[in-house]
Amino acid sequence: MTTSADLDGFRAEVSDWVQTNFPSALNGFDLGADSPSEKGVSGEFRAWRQALADKGWGTPTWPKEYGGAGLSDPEAKVIRREIAKAGAFNPIPPMTGMGVTMVGPTILEYGTDEQKAKHLPGIASGEVRWCLGLSEPNAGSDLASLSTKAVDEGDAFILNGQKIWTSGAHISQWCGAVVRTDPKAKKRDGISFVMLPMDQKGVETRLIKLISGASPFCETFFNDARADKKDLLGDLNDGWSVVKRLLQHERQSQTSAPAAVKIDQEPLQEQAKRYVGTLQDGTLADPDLRLRIVGNLMDAEAHKLTVSRITAEAKGQVKVSAAASILKNSMTRVAQTKAELTLEMMGNQGIGWEGEQFSDEELRSVRDWLMGKAMSIYGGSAEIQNNIISKNILGLPETTQQG
Amino acid sequence: MAALTEEQTLIKDQATSWASAEAPVSKFRAMRNEGAEVGFAELTWSAMVEMGWTGILVPEEYGGSDLGYLTFGLVLEELGKQLAASPLFASAYVGATALLLAGNDTQKSSHLPRIVDGTEIVTLAVDEGPRHAPARTACVAKAAGDKYVLSGTKTLVLEGMSATHFIVVARSAGSVGDAQGLSLFIVRADVAGLSRRPMKTIDSRGYAELSFNGVEVSDADLMGPAGQAGEVLDEVLDRARAGIGAEMLGVGSQAFAMTLDYLKTRKQFGAVIGSFQALGHRAAELFAAMELARSCGEAALQEIDAQSNSVAKACSLSKAKVGDFLHTMSNQLIQIHGGIGMTDEFDAGLYLKRARVLETLYGNQAFHRDRYARLLGF
Numbered sequence: 001m002t003t004s005a006d007l008d009g010f011r012a013e014v015s016d017w018v019q020t021n022f023p024s025a026l027n028g029f030d031l032g033a034d035s036p037s038e039k040g041v042s043g044e045f046r047a048w049r050q051a052l053a054d055k056g057w058g059t060p061t062w063p064k065e066y067g068g069a070g071l072s073d074p075e076a077k078v079i080r081r082e083i084a085k086a087g088a089f090n091p092i093p094p095m096t097g098m099g100v101t102m103v104g105p106t107i108l109e110y111g112t113d114e115q116k117a118k119h120l121p122g123i124a125s126g127e128v129r130w131c132l133g134l135s136e137p138n139a140g141s142d143l144a145s146l147s148t149k150a151v152d153e154g155d156a157f158i159l160n161g162q163k164i165w166t167s168g169a170h171i172s173q174w175c176g177a178v179v180r181t182d183p184k185a186k187k188r189d190g191i192s193f194v195m196l197p198m199d200q201k202g203v204e205t206r207l208i209k210l211i212s213g214a215s216p217f218c219e220t221f222f223n224d225a226r227a228d229k230k231d232l233l234g235d236l237n238d239g240w241s242v243v244k245r246l247l248q249h250e251r252q253s254q255t256s257a258p259a260a261v262k263i264d265q266e267p268l269q270e271q272a273k274r275y276v277g278t279l280q281d282g283t284l285a286d287p288d289l290r291l292r293i294v295g296n297l298m299d300a301e302a303h304k305l306t307v308s309r310i311t312a313e314a315k316g317q318v319k320v321s322a323a324a325s326i327l328k329n330s331m332t333r334v335a336q337t338k339a340e341l342t343l344e345m346m347g348n349q350g351i352g353w354e355g356e357q358f359s360d361e362e363l364r365s366v367r368d369w370l371m372g373k374a375m376s377i378y379g380g381s382a383e384i385q386n387n388i389i390s391k392n393i394l395g396l397p398e399t400t401q402q403g
Numbered sequence: 404m405a406a407l408t409e410e411q412t413l414i415k416d417q418a419t420s421w422a423s424a425e426a427p428v429s430k431f432r433a434m435r436n437e438g439a440e441v442g443f444a445e446l447t448w449s450a451m452v453e454m455g456w457t458g459i460l461v462p463e464e465y466g467g468s469d470l471g472y473l474t475f476g477l478v479l480e481e482l483g484k485q486l487a488a489s490p491l492f493a494s495a496y497v498g499a500t501a502l503l504l505a506g507n508d509t510q511k512s513s514h515l516p517r518i519v520d521g522t523e524i525v526t527l528a529v530d531e532g533p534r535h536a537p538a539r540t541a542c543v544a545k546a547a548g549d550k551y552v553l554s555g556t557k558t559l560v561l562e563g564m565s566a567t568h569f570i571v572v573a574r575s576a577g578s579v580g581d582a583q584g585l586s587l588f589i590v591r592a593d594v595a596g597l598s599r600r601p602m603k604t605i606d607s608r609g610y611a612e613l614s615f616n617g618v619e620v621s622d623a624d625l626m627g628p629a630g631q632a633g634e635v636l637d638e639v640l641d642r643a644r645a646g647i648g649a650e651m652l653g654v655g656s657q658a659f660a661m662t663l664d665y666l667k668t669r670k671q672f673g674a675v676i677g678s679f680q681a682l683g684h685r686a687a688e689l690f691a692a693m694e695l696a697r698s699c700g701e702a703a704l705q706e707i708d709a710q711s712n713s714v715a716k717a718c719s720l721s722k723a724k725v726g727d728f729l730h731t732m733s734n735q736l737i738q739i740h741g742g743i744g745m746t747d748e749f750d751a752g753l754y755l756k757r758a759r760v761l762e763t764l765y766g767n768q769a770f771h772r773d774r775y776a777r778l779l780g781f
Contacts, residue, residue: 269776269781273781278781283777283781284776290776291772291773291776293776294775294779295772297775297779298723298724301699301720302695302720302724305699305702306694308698309405309697309702313404313406315406326690326691326694326695330691330695386683386684386688387680387683387684389690391683393690394663394683394687395667396666396683397675398678
């Protein structure tokens with residue numbers, strides 16, 4: 001048990017350390033704008049990442065032997081807070097793609113000692129980026145409906161098939177993929193989870209352009225790609241339980257992430273005052289918009305309070321829980337509504353695609369609005385989250401869908 | 404549920420088992436059917452006094468246990484689940500709060516012990532028109548030497564028919580619409596010139612309409628400096644709002660539990676209706692809304708206990724978000740139950756009716772959204 005006095009001491013230590021080690025050249029670096037890849041970063045960036053990795057503070061709750069710092073959740077929170085307070089950032093999670101948020105925690109739980117030693121340190125240091133091969137074309141949210149096959153060839157599995165929405169696959173070194181290892185078994189019983197290097201002849205990626213103009217997602221093709229048998233995570237044909245866990249970690253990581261990035265953004269109501277103006281009593285000149293903005297601010301506050309309540313109830317240990325589905329949907333609603341309100345508030349200036357008639361902020365709002373539409377689709381759509389809540393939390397019977 | 408202390412857990416458990424055994428909703432229904440004018444059953448009220456709930460907010464020097472607002476909220480929530488009617492909230496929560504925040508030593512020591520032992524029922528008289536709008540107070544307090552003369556009316560006064568004392572919001576300066584110029588007086592219910600009439604409402608509780616015709620009160624009845632009660636009144640009302648929020652969470656969570664139970668047992672088209680995805684999703688949405696509302700409701704009580712400087716915001720957030728949830732939940736309670744939900748014999752209607760009253764008391768969702776925006780400066 002960590003006492004608050006211990007935490008205060010730790011807080012001072014972290015604060016000092018961040019002040020000393022965070023390079024001033026990185027002030028104002030917008031980590032949210034685009035996840036940095038190894039190629040495009042400066043020497044200062046690499047030095048900062050390395051300094052964090054040396055302390056194990058990129059993944060503070062992971063065991064020391066695998067590159068973490070073996071700290072408690074409250075201590076990890078102190079690190080997060082102090083880093084944010086200093087205007088700094090932790091580049092390691094975004095540099096690893098799905099590594100820190102999803103793959104790592106799942107390896108910690110399902111991996112053999114050998115797998116942990118092989119894969120975790122590279123993630124903890126931010127050097128190895130991971131993507132995931134889960135969805136397939138036409139499968140949508142029905143993840144067990146997959147046809148990528150893995151055939152046993154002695155030391156390895158040989159993979160053939162196609163994955164879609166593989167975020168960051170084009171810049172990842174490793175991929176965690178669900179594959180069909182027993183075509184005769186029932187849908188969820190013949191699946192396995194394998195890990196394979198992306199740098200091999202049998203793996204090909206293509207970018208998918210989205211409505212926002214960005215291409216964070218890929219299609220990934222396996223043509224006789226090889227996955228070492230030692231990299232089978234969990235038991236053969238028991239991949240579904242590994243995936244379920246992985247998805248829980250995904251929901252967990254999506255419950256608070258977007259709010260954490262842009263801490264210095266001007267509040268919506270202040271922006272609104274500039275675009276819409278105020279009445280004599282100081283209220284927004286558009287009373288309908290005003291009330292909808294209040295509603296959104298209240299929803300955001302309710303979300304924040306729920307995250308802290310659930311944390312407090314779990315006595316500081318943030319666990320992967322069914323509550324993650326509630327939080328994912330509420331985070332999504334807050335973010336999407338805010339994006340819509342921002343666009344509406346900007347009026348004619350809120351519909352620009354490019355050009356100097358529009359400010360950077362306006363153009364970014366439009367792209368964020370479009371990009372945000374993915375939130376209620378990826379990581380299990382809003383509807384899938386509602387299925388999880390009704391079945392796993394409320395104990396309602398399975399719906400008519402098969403599977 | 405917030406992380407509770409051992410003592411809070413004990414009180415919550417006591418409230419849960421007492422309410423379901425001794426004051427279940429069937430008891431409220433019986434009281435309603437008898438048409439009791441005061442709007443509660445005497446035995447229910449005296450049991451609450453005996454259990455010490457009337458002293459939860461009151462410091463030990465005045466005979467209470469000083470356990471704070473979150474603890475009181477736990478009790479109110481459990482009572483809300485069973486629609487248990489009593490003057491507990493009006494007197495031991497709102498009345499006691501007003502005395503604690505605005506009363507002088509004499510007023511505290513003469514009324515607080517009597518609130519605790521149940522011999523006095525002290526209730527706040529604030530609203531005058533159809534909407535909660537303290538600044539629109541028109542009831543006048545005219546200074547006359549060492550006396551004040553009160554003239555005006557009050558409406559929807561909680562437990563107004565059983566109250567022994569009213570804490571009256573009156574205007575001693577300024578005009579209607581002014582947030583300044585308000586005063587608080589503690590007034591005996593049997594004082595000359597004060598008359599009260601019962602108001603029959605959908606939730607069958609005891610409300611009164613008061614009229615003050617030249618009611619004389621003395622300097623000693625004035626709570627705090629004359630004309631400067633606006634700020635402290637806001638603080639009292641905020642605590643009242645958070646308390647209502649706790650009861651609303653109880654009403655709403657019970658409505659949810661009834662609905663979920665029905666979804667799991669009612670069969671139609673050859674299947675339990677909860678297996679239909681449309682209804683499963685509706686239940687999931689309601690549950691998520693309830694969880695978010697609970698966070699807001701509990702946070703308000705915690706902020707009051709912590710004497711934080713954002714109590715006003717937290718209380719408006721609570722009243723608005725818990726109100727939104729309860730509004731939707733009470734409508735869905737009827738809708739999902741279908742025809743049976745429409746009958747008087749079934750309890751759903753009692754919850755719906757209580758829900759609307761709780762929503763309107765001390766400011767509805769629109770009031771608190773507007774207030775929240777003003778507190779944020781836009």
